[in-house]
Amino acid sequence: MKAASLFALAGALGVASATQAEVIASFSFDDLAGSYTQSSSTSGTFSAVAVDTINLQTAGDASRLIPTEGNAVFEAGFVSGANPADFQISISVNIDAPNHAVGSGSFTFTDADGDTITGDISGEWVLVGSFLAFSGNLTNIFLNDNGANDNMFNGTDGSSTDWSMSFPGSQPFEGALVNLVFGATNFFGSNFSDRSTGVTAQIVPAPGALALVGLGGLAAARRRR
Numbered sequence: 001m002k003a004a005s006l007f008a009l010a011g012a013l014g015v016a017s018a019t020q021a022e023v024i025a026s027f028s029f030d031d032l033a034g035s036y037t038q039s040s041s042t043s044g045t046f047s048a049v050a051v052d053t054i055n056l057q058t059a060g061d062a063s064r065l066i067p068t069e070g071n072a073v074f075e076a077g078f079v080s081g082a083n084p085a086d087f088q089i090s091i092s093v094n095i096d097a098p099n100h101a102v103g104s105g106s107f108t109f110t111d112a113d114g115d116t117i118t119g120d121i122s123g124e125w126v127l128v129g130s131f132l133a134f135s136g137n138l139t140n141i142f143l144n145d146n147g148a149n150d151n152m153f154n155g156t157d158g159s160s161t162d163w164s165m166s167f168p169g170s171q172p173f174e175g176a177l178v179n180l181v182f183g184a185t186n187f188f189g190s191n192f193s194d195r196s197t198g199v200t201a202q203i204v205p206a207p208g209a210l211a212l213v214g215l216g217g218l219a220a221a222r223r224r225r
Contacts, residue, residue: 025203029060034197042095048197050087052077070163072155083112099127099187112154116144132184138175175203
């Protein structure tokens with residue numbers, strides 16, 4: 001199932017959000033290629049990367065949500081372009097209860113001229129029906145001008161309205177990995193690859209209090225029963 005459909009499921013369930021601080025930026029991707037490598041029966045590493053293959057053509061965008069707003073667009077299959085734009089995420093899996101695990105990791109989002117958004121991740125994995133989902137906190141978020149020294153985050157599509165990476169406050173920022181979701185037949189019971197994966201995230205000024213609800217809250221409620 002395409003990740004766009006998975007986001008519809010996430011929206012119906014309710015997802016994490018940085019509700020107690022103003023969201024200054026957000027990004028989302030669908031059809032990342034997700035893979036899992038077991039290191040033991042209860043642990044391993046999940047990763048997802050932007051791809052351009054017969055079955056998966058990753059697309060996404062990154063938006064500045066405060067003045068002056070903008071939206072950097074990354075068209076389907078953008079990773080095959082001549083520019084360095086890319087997205088990679090890696091999260092550990094440590095199973096601590098049936099259909100529940102904790103995890104931590106990092107992400108790197110690279111724009112069309114080599115600027116990056118990077119950050120650390122911590123949160124929890126849950127199984128919801130036939131979908132595996134992760135939500136949690138983002139910390140140590142840095143926006144790095146490594147490309148043309150224009151301090152702009154640039155999309156790869158001509159429809160992009162590129163935006164300034166200068167935000168109020170000082171880095172690092174915080175945020176929420178609102179949701180990462182993909183279809184699954186078991187709870188990390190075996191290795192897999194090329195699983196269509198969707199990701200959406202929000203960035204807030206630091207310090208910003210994150211109120212995680214939705215899938216993370218559902219998991220906590222289940223553990224309390």
